[in-house]
Amino acid sequence: MASLSPTVRLQPPAPTDVVTVAHPELITLDRLSLWYGAAQALKDISFGIRERLVTAFIGPSGCGKSTLLRCLNRMNELIEGVRLSGTVRIAGQDIYAPGVDVIELRRRVGMVFQRSNPFPKSVYENIAYALRLQGVRRRRELDEVVEKSLRAAALWDEVKDRLHASALGLSGGQQQRLCIARAIAVQPDILLMDEPASALDPIATAKIEDLILDLKRDYTIVIVTHNMQQAARISDYTAFFYLGELIEYDTTARLFTNPARKQTEDYVTGRFG
Amino acid sequence: MPPPAHGTPRVPDWTSLARGRRVRPLEWLAERVLMALAFTALVVICLIFLFVGREAWPIFAGRVDSSLARELQDVIPPEDLDKTPPERLRLYLGLTREQFAAMDRDTLRELMEVRIEAREQIPDDKDALLNTVRWRYLIGPHQWTGYDRPVYIWQPVSAIHKYNLVPLVVGSLKATLVALAFAVPLALAAAIYVSQLANPRAREWLKPGIELLAGIPSVVLGFFALIVLATLMQRLFGYPSRLNALVAGVALGLAVIPVVFSVAEDALTSVPRSYAEAALALGSTRWQAAWQIVLPAALPGVFAAVVLGFGRAIGETMIVLMASGNASILSWNPLDSVRTLTATIAAELAETVVGGHHYRMLFVIGVLLFAVTFLSNLAGEWFIHRLRARLEGQR
């Protein structure tokens, strides 16, 4: 599906009734606002993200798309002075409710970062890390998960001979796929990706995009990207943000070919941003 | 749990999220212990600031009286040694039973003579009525009995306890200034050379080499000054007093060099390379780039280096204790023997009575040293802050 050609190819939009049945809404944002100190970064955002589809967040830098992504697994709480109102529900559970275990939440909602950040350990230990956290000690079980995760991330053939070499010796694209393998090793249900290919060359990017389309069968994927062609290539739904507001949210096909708002049209046709 | 097989979507169970926060008792405990230890560190640090101040406080508050008014009223002539009852003699000389038992006749007689001499030095002395730990005696000159003009004297173990701080402060400053005059030019020049002019490979070993100087314990520098340097310098310059501010200052300088060097070198290195490269691209020499571009940019860091070096020098104890001669003479001549604030504490604290006025005066000196190093540290921090602000372009 991935293409290196500059022409934008779109996935055929699925009929609406099929989507609502096979891909029910999993994440529901309701009037979500967020402040860094006095500055408001997200303004009153409400929409739903569907299960086992790829949803892309696009918009110019500073529009709040990464901030919103970090709200979905509460990574935003690591920054000082963040305040939040409104609700984020996953399968009906308010993830900011007082009783929610944020550790469990992050295990269920995996994340891949813009800059690949493998631990300075071996390839094997990178994947096994999260399993060890959960107390998995049996070597066979670890071996099995490491292999499956690496295969799922289409990295197995490239690294199977150097599983115990440092992960820092891998190329940038391999490191990023390792990070994806590491994220799916704990079997999350949702994968958040924050511009996962922005630091990579076109070939590595194509591999990541292939991988995302492959993973979509098992995972609900939310991806932040500043590359509109990438959004068009891999996502089913796209949300366009501008200055902390959700301007438009629709199927990718409609948003790119027939946007409802003038701002969206200007952005996707490259008139600003 | 095996990973999902392709094609058979799992049905995720999200209710587990709401089962409440899992309690991790061991982690909770470990984090509490961590915080407790950090808190201990803070308490200890605060205690130092408080405690040294507390011991000195009665003097600041004027609650200590060191006058001799009631002492030294009677006299037993040394000839009467055998006629005096032992117990009376013991009390007269102010000895404990053990001390008294351990002394032979000659020593006792000597002590009696010393006591008479002390008595003779203050014949019906009006000084004996003075409370010498009041501020006017601590910092102002006073014409003691037997002197023909007002003087500044530190003489805590004489019959009249003279606690004037001026000779000690001047002594400390004298040794420190000699040290800085010797160390600062050398250390700054070396910092410029190592950070800007030396080739990278030489830099790799020059820097740790100079920093190795910081690894020499100060007692070893003191020993070297006392045994080797003092003799050498006396032979070279032929001055009368073998141990003096010059010898102590030079040895002190050796301790100051690595401090000044490290801070200045860091400051010079932190100036972005592009500054110097811009100058080099315009055809200036490396020296011109270093002197005209990099050094001015790093100037606050250089000030910080000097100020921190000052703090290190004035607080150093063992070197001055061993190499300065320890005579509290008030003069600005670097060839005179000096007694510094730090050496005074080191030399005298062991002989004092805990809680007595001498003990408290040494804590007053401690507070003084504290204040001086605190201020120089603060100034150093401020300069480094300025350097960062300047390099980050915020002025």
Added chain:
Amino acid sequence: MNPAPTARLRGELTTRHREPVSFFCTGLTGLATLLILAMLGLILANIAWHGAGSLSPRFIFGSADRDMFDPAKAAVGPMVFGTAARVILMTLFVIPIGVSTAIYLTEYARGTSWWTRGLRSAVNNLAGVPSIVFGLFGLGFFVSAVGGSLDALIYPGNPKPVWGKPALIWASLTLAVMTLPVVIVATEEALRAIPVGLREASLALGATKWQTVVRVVLPQALPGILTGGILAVSRAAGEVAPILFTGVAYYMASLPRSLTDQFMDLAYHVFVLSTQAPDVDKSRPILYGTVVVLLLLTFALNVVAILIRARVRRRLRQLG
């Protein structure tokens, strides 16, 4: 005939123009650098030259004689023991507290709160306090206040102090307080050098903060922490001022047997030999020998620290 322009240019470029002022000043700064290294070299050479002869297993490990100034009988075994004991004890106190404080400051405390900033500047200021002031503090606080109250509590009515006198434990504690900022600052630097991305990666995988610190951050920071610890130890090993009133003894017939005993000390022994010897020339070999032993101890530690730091820097450069 004029040379061709390229030939002229080549000629100009290959002629070295020495700007005289720059040449002179570069030489001057280089000379200053050499002078410092030369002084360091001379001191070490002088000490090694005079001291090497007195080194022998008997001298280093043998027991001290009451007449400490007699070259035939002198040995520094008890001093080596005392220095080692006080430094090891100090390490046991300062490493847990210092490392914990640094972890707390970088990983847990909010960076902008007044309490964190206050703690940080207190630590910075502590680093500049003269070592003799720590001696004052040790005597006034540990020996008199803490020791005195312990005696009053444990042995009421006993006039002979057990805890309330200079002792090994008080000297070690005083040194621990003195080196606290060294350990805290070094550990904080090591922790801060670790990229935020690694912490985020771990947290996003569902690790708790504690797991992240213990499994990702600390292993990475270990070399830096070790460097700080070793520097603290080597600084403490050579210090005399803080132990003058808190535990060191001029002479003791036997080794310290408990924490409340006093001890003989290598660095203090250098002071004693240089200032109290009745005949300096006669006792010179012991003096130099003692200095060599002390320097070997502190330098070995310093070299280890420098090596570790170089390795860490290289590794960071590779990561960068």
